[in-house]
Amino acid sequence: MVYCTKCGFENADSSKFCITCGNKLDVNISRPNPQNDFQNNPEPMDYNPNNQGYEEHHFNSNQQYNETNYNNNNNSFEQGMNDVGNYINDLGNKTQDSILNYRKNKEEKHARKIQDKNALYYLNGREAELFAYEDYLEFDFTEDYFKKITSRWGGVKKIYYHQINSIQKRDAGSLANGSLEFEVQGNVRGKQQRIGNFNENLVHYYKKYEAEATALYEFVNQKIIESHKGVTQAQVVKTEDGPLDKLKKSKELLDMGAISPDEYEMIKEKLLKEI
Incomplete structure (x- = not known):
């Protein structure tokens, strides 16, 4: 049998041309071994589906292709996961650095602000920064967006000690923030002094500021007592008979x-x- 190298058809030994495709035949070329051909040429090229050995060659070729494709996909997936992991780690490091830099810059800004204002006592509250002076207490709502909302978009408010009826302090706990609340003359608790859901005379603080809050509370409370004592004495003198x-x-x-x-x-x- 003479094998046609073009279409793969096996012609009679006496044939000079392929009866299927007309290709000139070479009697010295024999039919190749499918196993050897698969090893040398994994992809089927000139095999005819009707010829013997095609199905075996086609199956082996597809099997090798699928295994190669699976290995490539698996390697690509592992590489992709490694890239994602590296990206997340880099992002986490950058985020941590940004947070540390933000806190550092904020602390430096607070230090400069305290120095510039020359206050006796200071507390960095959530709703406002508190600055205690000799004659009055200052609420600074200009630090960030949350503080601005609390006070109707920022500003600074001063309250003299004789205008404050009382001050209440709740210590910070492991789960709850501490607070300082001031009862001011002329304000109805829960109504006039509240803006939305906020009370602009109520300041919360984090546990790490407990020492500063205690020092400011003791100072302001003493000032309130002294100012009210002076008013009371003046009232007593005024009410005496002339x-x-x-x-x-x-x-x-x-x-x-x-x-x-x-x-x-x-x-x-x-x-x-x-x-």
């Missing part, structure tokens, strides 16, 4: 017969000198 009031009461005692006319004249003469 000379005319005393003279009026002396006349009433005279009319009642509790004192003599001579005693009344002595009191009258003394009180008239005080007017």
